[in-house]
Amino acid sequence: MWIPRFTSLRIRMTALLLGIQLVCVLFVVFLHPFLIPDTSYTDIADITTQDLIEDSLTADASGALVIAPTPALRRYAATRPELIYAIAGADGQIARGSNKYLSDLLKQIAPVRLEDSEGFDTRRPGKGPIYFDTLETRFGKLFIAVTGEAFGIADIPSFFELFKPLVLVYSPLMIGVFISLPLLIIWALRPLSLVKRAAASIDLHNIDHPLPTDGLPNELRPAVEAINAALARIAVGWQQQHFFMANAAHELRTPVAILQARIDQIRLDSESRMSLGRDVHRLRRLVDQLLIIARLDRQQTTSFTPLDIVDLLQGVLADCAPYVLRSRRSIDLQCSVPKCEITGDRQALGSLLTNLIDNATKAEPEGGTIFVKLDAAPTHITIAVSDHGAGIAEEDRQHVFEPFWRKDHHEPGTGLGLAAARDIVTLHGGSIQIDQTPGGGASFKVVLPVDPSISPR
Numbered sequence: 076m077w078i079p080r081f082t083s084l085r086i087r088m089t090a091l092l093l094g095i096q097l098v099c100v101l102f103v104v105f106l107h108p109f110l111i112p113d114t115s116y117t118d119i120a121d122i123t124t125q126d127l128i129e130d131s132l133t134a135d136a137s138g139a140l141v142i143a144p145t146p147a148l149r150r151y152a153a154t155r156p157e158l159i160y161a162i163a164g165a166d167g168q169i170a171r172g173s174n175k176y177l178s179d180l181l182k183q184i185a186p187v188r189l190e191d192s193e194g195f196d197t198r199r200p201g202k203g204p205i206y207f208d209t210l211e212t213r214f215g216k217l218f219i220a221v222t223g224e225a226f227g228i229a230d231i232p233s234f235f236e237l238f239k240p241l242v243l244v245y246s247p248l249m250i251g252v253f254i255s256l257p258l259l260i261i262w263a264l265r266p267l268s269l270v271k272r273a274a275a276s277i278d279l280h281n282i283d284h285p286l287p288t289d290g291l292p293n294e295l296r297p298a299v300e301a302i303n304a305a306l307a308r309i310a311v312g313w314q315q316q317h318f319f320m321a322n323a324a325h326e327l328r329t330p331v332a333i334l335q336a337r338i339d340q341i342r343l344d345s346e347s348r349m350s351l352g353r354d355v356h357r358l359r360r361l362v363d364q365l366l367i368i369a370r371l372d373r374q375q376t377t378s379f380t381p382l383d384i385v386d387l388l389q390g391v392l393a394d395c396a397p398y399v400l401r402s403r404r405s406i407d408l409q410c411s412v413p414k415c416e417i418t419g420d421r422q423a424l425g426s427l428l429t430n431l432i433d434n435a436t437k438a439e440p441e442g443g444t445i446f447v448k449l450d451a452a453p454t455h456i457t458i459a460v461s462d463h464g465a466g467i468a469e470e471d472r473q474h475v476f477e478p479f480w481r482k483d484h485h486e487p488g489t490g491l492g493l494a495a496a497r498d499i500v501t502l503h504g505g506s507i508q509i510d511q512t513p514g515g516g517a518s519f520k521v522v523l524p525v526d527p528s529i530s531p532r
Contacts, residue, residue, distance in 0.1 A: 089257045096252055120224035121206050122233040127151055128160055128219065129212050132170070140164055140214060142172030150229075157203070157223030165216050177205065177220040184220075266290035270299060283310040327362045331355065360433065361491070363426055378420045384456060384523075385410050387421060388449060391428040399432070403441045406432070410449040415456060417525050419503050427499040430492035431460040431519050438464030438517060455505075455524050463516040472509045496521075 127148040133141050142162060144152070152158050161177035162170035169178040184207055205222040266289070273286050285303040288296055335355050392408055399406050428447075435445045439462040450457045467475060474480045478494040496519075500507045505523040512518045 088260050092256055092260075093253060096256075097249070117204075117224055117226060119234050120226045120230045121208075121221060122236070123151070123230045124158065124160065124221050124224050125208070125210060125219060126233070128162065128221075129210060132162065132212060132214060132217075134214070135171070139168065140170035140217075142170050144172070154227060154229075155223055155225050158221075158225075159223055160219065160221045162210075163218040164214070165218075170217075177222065180205065181207070181218055181220045266292075267295070274302075277306070282306055282313060327358075331359050331362055335359070360429070363429075378422075379418050380421065381416050381418055382421050382424075384415050384417050384424070384458075385413065385449065387424060388428065388447065388458070391425055391432065392447065395429060395432045395436075399436050399445065402436055404436055404439045404443055404445060406445045406447065408447045408449075412449075412451045415449070415451045415525070417456060417523060419523070420499075423499045423502070427496050427521070428458070428460075430496045431521075434492060434519075435460050435462040435517075438462040440464060451525075453525070455522055458521045458523070459518055460521075461512045461516060461518040463512055463514060466511055466515055467509055467517045475509070476507075 127145065128142065131142050131145045131148050133143050135141050140162060142160075159174040159177055161173035161181050163173075163178070163181045164170070167182060169181065173181075203222055203224075205220055206224075207218070207220050210217045210219050266287070270286050270291070273284070277284065283306070285306065286299050288299050288303075291299060388408060388410070392406060396406060432445065432447065439445050443463050446459075446461045448459045448461070450459075476493050476497040478491060480494075497507055500521055500523070503523050505521060507519065507521050510518045510520055
């Protein structure tokens, strides 16, 4: 037998409890004939038999009663071989088609016992009881004797007719249970929904936030507490790794600066100096990226100050221009306003812009121009850095912001620049997306909110 298996705990509990209640109700309903005095399933079968016999009554040409079994009575009697019956009129005349044995009893008993009686039964040695009763029919009051009934599927309508008041009482109750039970289960499982939402919000930035345990049942609390303990251990390991990375990056800054100074003092041909300069520049950028990521992992917004984003852009382009020009590319800055103040971390935003320009420089073909465009609105600013290279495939755009992701691992790079760029934008409450540059290439578009008290000028 196939039984559906639901994956939802809520649906499982609802289906199980409703099924149990339905079985209990049906059990109680069908047990009622044994709980009500002087009632049994045979009495229910007797009601069906009387109704079928009444439908089979007719009168002949002389007006005498005749039992002409209907097809329904024939089918009913065929499944009950011991079923026999007899009918007598108010004048004591036996209806043709009655059983002879019951007819003789009915002649003797009916006038004496059934006139004002609600019916009774009598026992036969070794046989089932014989039921005697009166019937109100279209032919008037009649007397009936029946034996050999047996409760079956055909008697279920009589069952519900007999216990109709009981069914009317249970039906609203069952409807109320079917409506209220799912709502009660949803309410009871509400703490689990809170845990699910809290778990969905956990990432490396808030891994130390435990899942809520308030209101959880005792059966689920140990599992959630174990998850919280595992998160705490992961948080400790991540903090240790983060602390090591931050310290290592900080310690590397001084040797890189010394290395740059000594290269500047060494007499080398221009090509060698340019090659060493590129290597030191790449090393310095890697150290800066590690430091920025270390700061962002702690979600440090205390370093936010008002700053002029136009001035910051001009400064970053001035720093990047020598590197861009040495690589035989050019860079063009377009600003819609001469000055625009926003609130943010100057060093982090500078690293963001540097990363985007550095990536565009690598992608831009020799002799091409990298475009940096700033548009300001009352509520936000948009910075677009566009190149004219091969572009980024649609299926790769969701991966380029992942740490250490590189499509071609043979190309130089760490895969940290765009990951840091995304974290910087997120920390500032903005968004970053990749579009296609008209004519080919990639355009990184950054949208950052403006301080509500300051508008572009």
